[in-house]
Amino acid sequence: MSTIQDVAKLAGVSVATVSRVLNNSNLVSQDTKKLVEEAIKKLDYQPNLLGRNLRRSETKMILVLLPNISNPFYSKVVKGIEKVAHNNGYNVMLCNTDSDAKRERMYLDLLKNHLTDGVIFMAPKIEKAELAEIGKNYPVVQCCEYKEGTGVPYVSIDNFSASYMAVKHLIDIGHRRIAFLGCESKFNSAMQRKNGYIKALEDHEINFDDSIVLYGDYTFNSGFSVGHKLMALKNRPTALFAISDFMAIGVIKAIKEKGLKIPDDFAVMGFDNISFTSMYDPMVSTISQPRYDMGRAAMELILKQLQGVQCNYEELLLEHELIIRESTVK
Amino acid sequence: MSTIQDVAKLAGVSVATVSRVLNNSNLVSQDTKKLVEEAIKKLDYQPNLLGRNLRRSETKMILVLLPNISNPFYSKVVKGIEKVAHNNGYNVMLCNTDSDAKRERMYLDLLKNHLTDGVIFMAPKIEKAELAEIGKNYPVVQCCEYKEGTGVPYVSIDNFSASYMAVKHLIDIGHRRIAFLGCESKFNSAMQRKNGYIKALEDHEINFDDSIVLYGDYTFNSGFSVGHKLMALKNRPTALFAISDFMAIGVIKAIKEKGLKIPDDFAVMGFDNISFTSMYDPMVSTISQPRYDMGRAAMELILKQLQGVQCNYEELLLEHELIIRESTVK
């Protein structure tokens, strides 16, 4: 494994000159540049970035913390992040946190140890104060899920409006008794989506009924069991809005098992527009988030911080979209 | 940001001693150790691993190259890798290659630049010779998909037997006219699965019929269009084995659209046992790979290489399992 020294020796120049060639400095003559480049090729030299990183005290590496890579929602967000990162000479390090604050802290050590230059949280679990503290000392951005009042910028959607739009769609196609399937997590989005549901009912003079407000944990299984509970109700609703596609699919499966027809007997709305929704039978109506753009925006916010554009704490809410499919309209 | 120097000064010892404490060297007295630890706490000192990495010329970081994190197949494999990695003080860096050799090369630079200590390929796209060359110079393991004859160890399953088992299941439940949905990729697994199909037919005296051997690209959409083609055939098969669950689901959707009942009119087998198979309606019969264990084994092979257990080029084939669900048996 050859070093910059070897190259210098072979090319008959100093290491400084080699370094200049490596970094495209324009204050090096064409002739010596050629000389150096030949030496590099001859030795098959690859710079040891550990040296450079230490010297520059940066790694050109961004940490992305996501609950779980198996969640298909995040894949496109990551693509967006990667796109912008690569365009700017950064690499991305993806890490599973399992929605566990301890694991988040473990990975945050990479930041504190100077092994990554910044971090993008997809769904921070650590406490507000902790997040705020990190945000004060390092480049940090929240993407998709976020905590407010931390001073850490975020990119997301307006979950309240999105939820409102989803429920209004159910109302528009004639439903008056609409169940809600949420999550009792502390995630902002879960609460905002519930509030959107309530407001939509209110605006259309539908009474809020606590008995058809149910909770799951974002998974298919939780949706499935809620679906069965629903079918056992005396005054059964005719539609349901679930705040995750997986739960929506679980509900659909349970309802189909009971022999009901979707959407004729029962309509279901999901949230996120994961790819499965268009593979399912029936295809699932849902809310689409601009995932790729959210990823891009998040990475751009990190870059701003890295470039010391100290200025602005930003709150970016991008546009969502209603996707109407077979689970609500034939 | 304080350094080891600051700690040394505050504790009134040399940097060497601080370093010893940091690395749990046992040749340091309890008293001084306490002194140093207090200083560390007081300064909120975090070691800068860039220094350590340069000095030790290792990063305790492993690169994992996978086609796409959106493919749910890989999530559990990654979990297995992470488990073993963390137990041994390593971190894992996940990277999307989009099945593109260029992107693979880009990420391999991280290895050549000493930014990661080893690499696990989930489905290498680079040429054999290239892979062999990398394997000669760095710790490398192939996991799941692999190329033979490169000298690079791998962990996988016996795709031939797995496929044979899948087709035999269809034969066992009475099918004689069984379509095959493969992929024309150069992946070993694709070919072995086709061979397993052929052998199973042969062993049960069923004629191989080229007209019901079809190809897709692993995706739902390709399965969907093949499903429609299938339904248009004059001498329609009664069952199909797809070498990916997504394609199997695509076929199922197409068949249901034509009004056929599954499994009564048509049976479908998938491959991989992604979680979506047990959410679908019908739930999909498939072959389960020991994904978590494959990940663990792969990481263990990397560790062996890292520890200089130069010895053995290994080829590990773990056990698969037949999962019978509604798409083949009521």
Added chain:
DNA sequence: TTGTATGCGTTATCAC
């Protein structure tokens, strides 16, 4: 335009 020399933060070798 090029070379010399210093330091980034750490570990490890060698003295004591």
Added chain:
DNA sequence: GTGATAACGCATACAA
């Protein structure tokens, strides 16, 4: 047990 000190590979301020 502990302390000086020399690396690790590179980038850069300064000199020439």
